[in-house]
Amino acid sequence: MVIQTEGLTFNFGSQTVVKSLSLQVPEGSIYGFLGPNGAGKTTTIKLLLNLLQSQEGNIKLFDLDFHANRQEILSQVGSLIEQPAIYGHLTGRENLQNRAILLQVSKKRVDEMLSLVRLSQAADKKTSKYSLGMKQRLGIALALLSDPKLLILDEPTNGLDPNGIIEIRELLKTLVAEHNKTVFISSHLLGEIERMATHVGIINNGELLFQGEMKDLEAISQPLVHIETTNTVDAANLLTKNNYTVIDVNDSYLSVTYQSKEKTGQINTLLNQNGYTVYSIYKVQKYLEKLFLDITQTPAK
């Protein structure tokens, strides 16, 4: 495991922000750390980097205890936390150069990073004049500068335009697939995680509600039959009487749990025979978005 925590707890005053968190981030994964704003994501990341001191539990990175191996661990971690930390009075290149001094990285690497995040053109412009997206890209370049084995990114696509988001996503996928990196990425947007993560952890109110591979999450997601018809309410009653489970009804459509192709055909026939016109009928995967909401909105047990 690249990241492993056990019973990690952090209290902010009397409020528990992170509750007994046990993360398992395997090597070579893109671990999506998902949760609504204020769920405790940034706090967890700061605990992982020892910027905050945990009150309970322990943290292991690369199977090493953090406190005893701080420098060795940090030399293999690149991070971007909240807004990128950039000196506004320096140019993009100088920001990287400054970090290169601290990490003893060559100048060549600075240029490589600039072109990787497509900032070569703006490299000699003061970063206070950068757009949010440019700052974010520079932040990612800073995190990647030391060629770390583990990248910890806190909402890295904040402020990026759709093209920028796609580029970052492709970059992270390449890093994992070709350079054997591990990426721990937090987000409040499921759509973003869904498109790149191999593993996912869902956190809400400081508690880990789900952790596993992406496909496990998809497996919980139950398929539905989406039916557009006349008089949806009566149609729903008819289906209920015939032992179908109606999930959702509104003026224009209703949804029923999916059982099989044949059953879907039978639903169609049943509705037609009873005088309902079926405009459309098809199988849908319950959106992960909805599932995410279900998971995070369930009161904590």
Place this chain on the structure above:
Amino acid sequence: MKGFLLSLQSEFYKSRKTLGFWASILLPFILILLVSIGFYTHVDKLSHGPGMMLWLLFSGAVLNIMGALLLPMYAIFIAYSVNSIEHKADTWKSLFSLPIAKWSVYSAKFLYAVILVFLTLLLFALFSIGFGDLLGVLKPGLKFLDYHMEWTLLQIYFKLFLSALGILSIQFLLSLLWTDFLKPMGIGFVCFIAGVISVGVNWDYAYIIPYAHPMLALKSMMGTHKRGTPPTQIVIDIFTHDVYVSLAVFAVVFVAGFFIVQKKSVK
């Protein structure tokens, strides 16, 4: 140790384009330039004085402003400036997640502030000597070249440097802990006023207030000759009570700050 040197190098790299850094060079330059212009334009009034008196007048004009007002304020400003660079850019979190020990990051920053103050005071001494000699060359009527007090000036400014370390360390810690400018500045200002008053009323224990040290350092030097009679020799006693207290405060605050940084959460 390597991390410490790298951090120090980075401190210089990132601050070399800031006002904090340039103030260290420009402050002595501008102040001494102005005094020199004053001397240059008033040759007739000053030309009958002996070389030693001229030097005392010349360096005294700068020293009085420095010791009485500028040095404590400057220490407050430098302490703020080296920390605010991180507060402004929100870079504490990235500094403390580098593979460099926390003590290295902290002490490199601390030392950098000390170096800036040292640089300023060294430049004050060097510019005083340089501009004095230059005036002597440009206006032979001013007998600057008749007398030499290079060593004395270096000693005086070294004493001032030591006397500023107490203030610098306290202000450094305050500026490290607080993001905004007003809190450390306000506290520094109030303490400085208290220091001025304590020296002004000749309080016996004024030397326990670090903010009074630069003034005390100057005062203790002024007393080496009797009023009215022209001095023949200037004796500088660097290690007086106030300098010892300043050094002690410096050491204690540095160590305390180190433990605070170790325990502190980074927002």
